[in-house]
Amino acid sequence: MVQTIRIEAAARGRAGKGAARATRREGLVPGVIYGAKEEATLIALDPRVVMKELHKGGWQSHLYEVAVTDGPTVRTLMRDVQFDPVSDRPIHIDFQRLAPGARxxxxxxxxxxxxxxxxxxxxxxxxxxxxxxxxxxxxxxxxxxxxxxxxxxxxxxxxxxxxxxxxxxxxxxxxxxxxxxxxxxxPPTVDEDTTIVAPPPPPEATKQKAPPAGGAAKAPAKKK
The missing domain is CATH 2.170.120.20 (Ribosomal protein L25, C-terminal domain)
Incomplete structure (x- = not known):
């Protein structure tokens, strides 16, 4: 069965973009735990822990026990990660709280x-x-x-x-x-034979000499 991974998180007191930016200035990644008909829990995580999980692959099918400082340990799924478009670092994480016995x-x-x-x-x-x-x-x-x-x-x-x-x-x-x-x-991919078509030969050179530059060719002299 799927593995359960325990990660530590600190509680956040305020919601909103300003509070999230303040969390990032402290070097942490803001997040939220929602679902199971309970009030959302605001959290902050160590970015090194987040990147370690993302690099594992398959994080969307892992169960996470998020241990919140001075709070409960919540069984969750990591549902969404938002990334900075420039640095590609995580800037927000959504966790879904799992109710016992739920599908x-x-x-x-x-x-x-x-x-x-x-x-x-x-x-x-x-x-x-x-x-x-x-x-x-x-x-x-x-x-x-x-x-x-x-x-x-x-x-x-x-x-x-x-x-x-x-x-x-x-x-x-x-x-x-x-x-x-x-x-x-x-089935295996078979490369079709490529037929190389030789370029057409250049047209035969005209036997008649070109007229001299600057004037028309002289007519041949009539026999007397």
């Missing part, structure tokens, strides 16, 4: 097993990943760390669909009513 909408990454043993890839095929993440509804305490698809028997032309996921953990896809494609084993 949440979350993106779960897809991983593939046995790529080295895959018959289609051995034959020169290419793994074409259609969905690197699948968005699902899942219980708070049962969000899968990833969805796993085994390529051990996949051949060229095969489509790996939602039904090929090994352990869904009770998650239900947001896309309903069809067994959608997650990946395919595409």
């Amino acid at each position: 949440i909408r979350v993106k779960v990454p897809v991983t593939f097993l046995n790529e080295e043993e895959c018959p289609g890839l051995k034959a020169g095929g290419v793994l074409n990943v259609v969905r690197r993440e699948v968005e699902v509804f899942a219980a708070v305490d049962a969000v899968p760390e990833s969805f796993v698809i085994d390529l051990g028997e996949a051949k060229i032309g095969d489509s790996l669909r939602w039904s090929a996921v090994q352990d869904k953990g009770g998650a239900k896809p947001v896309i309903s009513g069809r067994d959608f494609v997650v990946a395919t084993v595409a």
Whole structure:
């Protein structure tokens, strides 16, 4: 199941753009915890902690226990991160508070097993990943760390669909009513032969000499 990560946060007393700018001047990233029919909690976080989580990848499917100074520890999902358009540093973070027993909408990454043993890839095929993440509804305490698809028997032309996921953990896809494609084993790309067309030969030089510059050519003299 999905890992739970604990991060520390300081409480903020005031809301608004001015208060958020003041928090950034202190070297912290302002944030908010909302949801579960409770009042929003204003927080400030160490930017190094934030960047560490963002660099891990898959942060949208991780559970975070946010320990607020002089306050409660709240189980959350990191829902949105705003970045400075110039420095590309995080400038605000939204966390969604999770109620016990609730089902949440979350993106779960897809991983593939046995790529080295895959018959289609051995034959020169290419793994074409259609969905690197699948968005699902899942219980708070049962969000899968990833969805796993085994390529051990996949051949060229095969489509790996939602039904090929090994352990869904009770998650239900947001896309309903069809067994959608997650990946395919595409045939190898064959470069078409390129025919080189030689340029046409230059036109034959005119046998008649060009008239001298500055005047028309003289007519040939008549025989007497």
